[in-house]
Amino acid sequence: METWQKILQYSLTDPAALAARFNIDPAPLHEVAERYPMRINPYYLSLIQQVGDPIWKQAVPDAMELQDQVCHVDPLNEENQSPVPNLVHRYPDRVLFMISSTCAMYCRFCTRKRKVGCAEMAISEESISAGIAYIREHAEIRDVILSGGDPLLLSDEKLDSILSRLRAISHLEIIRIGTRIPVVLPQRITTSLVRILKRYHPLYINTHFNHPAEITEQSAKACARLANAGIPLGNQTVLMRGVNADPLVMGRLMQRLLAIRVRPYYIYQADQVQGTDHFRTSVEEGLEIIRALRGYTSGMAVPTYVIDAPGGGGKIPLLPDYLQQLGSDVVLKNYLGDTYHYTNAEPAGPADALVWQLDLAG
Numbered sequence: 001m002e003t004w005q006k007i008l009q010y011s012l013t014d015p016a017a018l019a020a021r022f023n024i025d026p027a028p029l030h031e032v033a034e035r036y037p038m039r040i041n042p043y044y045l046s047l048i049q050q051v052g053d054p055i056w057k058q059a060v061p062d063a064m065e066l067q068d069q070v071c072h073v074d075p076l077n078e079e080n081q082s083p084v085p086n087l088v089h090r091y092p093d094r095v096l097f098m099i100s101s102t103c104a105m106y107c108r109f110c111t112r113k114r115k116v117g118c119a120e121m122a123i124s125e126e127s128i129s130a131g132i133a134y135i136r137e138h139a140e141i142r143d144v145i146l147s148g149g150d151p152l153l154l155s156d157e158k159l160d161s162i163l164s165r166l167r168a169i170s171h172l173e174i175i176r177i178g179t180r181i182p183v184v185l186p187q188r189i190t191t192s193l194v195r196i197l198k199r200y201h202p203l204y205i206n207t208h209f210n211h212p213a214e215i216t217e218q219s220a221k222a223c224a225r226l227a228n229a230g231i232p233l234g235n236q237t238v239l240m241r242g243v244n245a246d247p248l249v250m251g252r253l254m255q256r257l258l259a260i261r262v263r264p265y266y267i268y269q270a271d272q273v274q275g276t277d278h279f280r281t282s283v284e285e286g287l288e289i290i291r292a293l294r295g296y297t298s299g300m301a302v303p304t305y306v307i308d309a310p311g312g313g314g315k316i317p318l319l320p321d322y323l324q325q326l327g328s329d330v331v332l333k334n335y336l337g338d339t340y341h342y343t344n345a346e347p348a349g350p351a352d353a354l355v356w357q358l359d360l361a362g
Helices: 004-009 015-022 027-035 054-059 125-137 156-167 191-200 217-228 247-259 283-293 350-361
Strands: 087-091 094-098 143-147 174-178 203-207 233-239 263-269 304-309 314-318 323-325 329-333 339-343
Touching: 015 027, 087 125, 094 125, 125 156, 156 174, 156 191, 191 203, 191 217, 217 233, 233 247, 233 283, 247 263, 247 283, 263 283, 283 304, 283 314
Parallel strands: 094 143, 143 174, 174 203, 203 233, 233 263, 263 304
Antiparallel strands: 087 094, 304 314, 323 329, 329 339
């Protein structure tokens, strides 16, 4: 059996090779790949059934990426919320820490499309040390999300070193890893990697399945290895036209995720990232998908639908109109459209609310 390193080594990065395999014109692909790099490893390539299918759309350059006149280079304003390079401090008690500049497959919808896999994303031992020092110096930080690029593309030794240094920070309670590795290169989830990760509990992993076809025997095995090590797994799906913007597809994905012990966490409204406008759906379509899930499948299979607010405002949850009226009589509408009434309690006073907020912050 080939190692994950060998599989990665055979990745397609030249559109000509991809075009020859699928008998298409390479010229449009070349132009896009010069601006936004392409990498498709053999495992993820094997999931493509035909040109233009949901796997293809996520992996293969598209001329529409260069025609986008609507979206923005850094829509979430990460660069202006980075007190040190490659670390975003947006929320009071947590930071996003980028420790890898590359991925096992370059997703065409990536929110960091501007720099992942490019020279603009320079991550070094110096930048990692600076990020760890920043976390150590800010006692309000209790939660770090390791991201990139993909953190699990680092060597076992490098990842072990970073996790060890983070776990030594007394006020840091939770370590999370955001990774697409179980989806695009499940062979990387080795027993030796899992042995390292389980040393650093409480450690959580959020992965990123977007379509039921990505749940394979190999990806299920990778998730099982992580879950068996006591690592809670969540999933963040991006809502995309031509990939999963369909209630039946999304429902099947969420149910199959639960079957492999991955808890649906978020459905993201696609970010306004330059080069990705052709993926974006309307918000109404996203709300309709949530409406189609709620009540018709387990509540565990219904993730939170969010917009990561442009300009760095953070994640804002969206729900269909279940709440019809507030006041002493709360009027509700269930998933079937039936109306119900709930007699409200008196609200807590402002002083009570202030004490609660202070307790949470402290």
